[in-house]
Amino acid sequence: MIAVNVVGFKNSGKTTVAVRLARALAQRGRRVAGAKFAHCRFDRENADTGKLAEVCRVVAGLSPEETMLLWPRKRYLPDLLPLLDCDTLVVEGGKELGWLPRIVLAREDADLAPLGSDLALAVFGAAGTGNEPTDEDIERAADMVIERGFALPGLDCGDCGRENCRELAADIVAGRAAPGDCRSVGGGLRITVGGKPIGLNHFTQDLVAGTLRGLLSTLKGYSPGPVTIEFDG
Incomplete structure (x- = not known):
């Protein structure tokens, strides 16, 4: 999956x-697929889904036109990725995310550092291409997302030799590293859910691989070598 994070302060046009x-x-x-971060609850006042959410752990809404899934508690975006039928993700908001490249909407130069310009594929605004991007700007940004967009797992495991995913993401944007330098999705154990890779730090990889290896060694026909396991979760 490739992904990009559109960030800016309130009323910046995100x-x-x-x-x-x-x-x-x-x-x-x-x-x-799209994802939106907000600092308040999504409006569902007097809605049936809101009433159900008061007593249910998870609420699903289904109609002939659309389907909605509501968790009445915080979940993290990586938890939801296997549910998104997409190859490209556009995230609106979420300035705290450090594992995605960004489109930064800056009203003035002082906004650049707080909005994480070190992760920026493009900047629109005071230090960029004008207060409102033109159609041509958007087309160039779309090409850039396809060419350079990525999503790290957000584990902050340090297996890549950096302190956290943000440092690796900044290096990728700057051309000093590549998404494949993330060890949690490129190690000896690879797990995908719904076609999306699940990030595993080295401890978890060793634990899961060791457990599976021990179980498989008791089966007839097993011998050391590459192993593929597929099942419906």
Whole structure:
């Protein structure tokens, strides 16, 4: 999966840019999903789903036109990725995310550092290409996302030799590293759920691989070598 994070302060045009970017990516044949971060509860006052969420751990809403899944507690974006039928993800908001490259909407130069310009594939605003990106800007940004977008697992495990995923992400954006330098998705054990890789630090990889190796060694026909296990979760 490739992904990008559209960030900016309030009323900077994040939603408009995210929608325009997602549309441009979809027109290029990408299967695009969107995610939105908010600092308040999503509006569901007096809705049946809201009433159910008061007493249920998880609520699913289904209609002939759409499907919704509501967790009345915090979940992390990597937990949801296996549910998203996409190859490209556009995330609106979430300035605290350090494992995605960014499109930064800066109203003035002082906004750049707080908005994480070290992760920026493109900057629009005071230090970029004008207060509102043109259609041409969006088209160039879409091409850049396809070429350079990525999503790290966000484990902050340090297996890549850096303190956290943000440092690796900044190095990838700067051209000093590549997404494949993330050891948690490129080690000897690889697990995918819904086609999306699950990040595993070296301790978890060793634990799971050792457990599976021990179980498999009791089976007839097993011999050391590459192993493929597939099952429906």
